[in-house]
Amino acid sequence: MSTPSGFDELIHPATRLSVVSLLATTEWADFAFIRDSLSLSDSALSKQLHTLEEAGYLDIRKEGGGRKRRTRVRLTDRGRTAFEGHVAALRAIVEGAVPRAEGLPAAGDVSAAPSTGVAQRHAEAGR
Numbered sequence: 001m002s003t004p005s006g007f008d009e010l011i012h013p014a015t016r017l018s019v020v021s022l023l024a025t026t027e028w029a030d031f032a033f034i035r036d037s038l039s040l041s042d043s044a045l046s047k048q049l050h051t052l053e054e055a056g057y058l059d060i061r062k063e064g065g066g067r068k069r070r071t072r073v074r075l076t077d078r079g080r081t082a083f084e085g086h087v088a089a090l091r092a093i094v095e096g097a098v099p100r101a102e103g104l105p106a107a108g109d110v111s112a113a114p115s116t117g118v119a120q121r122h123a124e125a126g127r
Contacts, residue, residue: 004092006085010055015040016048020057020083023075031071049073057082 011020018038023029035045052058057079063070075083 004089007089007093008082008086010051010057011082011086015044016052017086019045019048019052020075020079023058023073024080024083026074028072028074031073034073052079055079 011017015038019034022034022037031042031045031049034040034049035042038045040048049058049060053060057076059074059076061072063072
């Protein structure tokens with residue numbers, strides 16, 4: 001299977017995917033909010049943010065000074081486009097990985113899935 005268009009090796013590692021996913025839901029986020037939301041150390045988050053910033057996926061702004069210094073982060077248009085393309089590529093991979101056998105429901109279609117509950121087995125056994 002070939003890699004779908006839009007798959008982004010830079011975003012794909014779990015930590016960077018988590019960062020970008022979180023940032024996709026907001027305009028700007030504080031460093032501390034991202035760190036705490038993802039349970040990362042300062043150094044681990046800094047490294048990931050730096051990598052994404054170098055690729056042009058993030059805009060990082062430092063505001064204030066001294067103890068009041070605050071780092072804010074947002075996705076750039078390029079970063080948002082890359083994230084959306086990566087999500088679409090992941091969906092394509094998942095959808096293509098589950099071949100449908102004749103008569104079986106589509107992946108995720110629990111409404112058509114056969115029941116294997118105790119009541120069902122008893123009914124089928126004529127009890």
